[in-house]
Amino acid sequence: MWFKNLFFYRFTKPVPFDLDELESRLSEGTFKPCDNQEAMRLGWASPIDQEGAPFVHVCDKYWMICLKKQERILPSSVVTEQVNIKAAEIEAAQHRKVTRKEKSELKELVTQELLPRSFTKTVRHYAYICPKDGYMVLNTSSAKLADELTSHLRNAMGSLPIRVPTLNTAPAALMTAWLSEDDLPPSGFVLNEESELVTGGEEKATVKYKGMAIGKDQLDQNKALGFQVKKQAFTWEEKLSFVLSDDFGVKRVKFLDMMQDKLDDTQAEGAAEKFDAGFAIMALEVDRLLPALLNAFGGEDTSALITDDESAA
Known part of the structure; x- marks a missing residue:
């Protein structure tokens, strides 16, 4: 799993x-x-x-x-179509316009009729x-x-x-520095050729790169225009690939060959055994990935967390 x-x-x-x-x-x-x-x-x-x-x-x-x-x-289009049919029937029979309130009531009626089917x-x-x-x-x-x-x-x-974990360093700023080679990503993290950059402010602009290396001159130009990395693809320790967003969400996780080999080595049989083996392998790796990610962004602000000792006091 x-x-x-x-x-x-x-x-x-x-x-x-x-x-x-x-x-x-x-x-x-x-x-x-x-x-x-x-x-x-x-x-x-x-x-x-x-x-x-x-x-x-x-x-x-x-x-x-x-x-x-x-x-x-x-689908709302189906409900709207039936409401319009019923409204047209009323208007034809009573020679008047159906009010907004009546249409709202018709919508409720149509929904009740269609839901069971x-x-x-x-x-x-x-x-x-x-x-x-x-x-x-x-x-x-x-x-x-x-x-x-x-x-x-x-x-x-x-x-x-x-x-949600509170980070000491904003992911957008640090990922931008890694991508523009102003700083190096931590050991174990490799930047893949997929990035999404956005500008701040009310009028946001987006630039996406995929399957191509971004030249430093282009990145410097983007930075000068106020662009920062919103999403960046990584490979971690040749075990996982994923896309990390600036809200610390990890998306499109893919377990690479090394992890698949681990699962195959368990020789699990049956759905329950395979589920359990997959869960164990995944959880153990995530147990290592989470602190690695937290440390990559300057650690976690734990000032508001209550420990076991403090809870018992």
């Missing part, structure tokens, strides 16, 4: 629940399909997706969870918690989806004291 994106959260104090409590609370919110009149439903499911499997998949010090989401697919789309969103080291990783590149999962988990547990 390898994530394609890494969205990091830091616990601001020791994880306020244990494994048994997490399992119990998630089981109380088991996923159930949408009712006929429901547009969307969220619920917890086993990460392995096997009957009777626990809601928290444990591998060493890591706890994986899975939020299942089902949505009814009802609509198709559904079901997706699974994965995350794992490392309570020992105080962080959480989500397999998403979307801040909206990250907020959806963490909000649902907070509702289930009653408390979820997390925040």
Whole structure:
């Protein structure tokens, strides 16, 4: 089980629940399909997706969870078309214009009629918690989806004291320096030939480079115009490639041959064993990648974090 994106959260104090409590609370919110009149439903499911499997998949010090989401697919264009048909029928029969309020009521009526007949789309969103080291990783590149999962988990547990890691150096400034060779990236990080630069201010401009080296003269010109790196592709220790954004989101993660060889060497058989082996290999590497990334940007500002000792005091 390898994530394609890494969205990091830091616990601001020791994880306020244990494994048994997490399992119990998630089981109380088991996923159930949408009712006929429901547009969307969220619920917890086993990460392995096997009957009777626990809601928290444990591998060493890591706890994986899975939020299942089902949505009814009802295109707005279909609703609008039906509303217009019904409005036209009323206008023809009553010889008057349909008001805005009436159209709004028609929209609700049409939606109620069409929802039970609509198709559904079901997706699974994965995350794992490392309570020992105080962080959480989500397999998403979307801040909206990250907020959806963490909000649902907070509702289930009653408390979820997390925040996005606070860096001592802004990623945009440092990635710009690396790309323009004003500074060198840390050991283990290699810049790949894919970059996205943007300008600040109200009128933003974007320049993208892919599959080509950017000349220093061109970069200096971009910098003079106020461009900074928003996204930069990297390879890390010949194990992972990814695109890092200026909000510290890690996207398009690809585990390279060295990692695939590790998975093959486990000789895991069956879906459950392969899932467990993949999760273990991924989590151990992310356990090394996260501090490497934090250190690359001058370390993490931990002044607002509460340690175990402070919590016990």
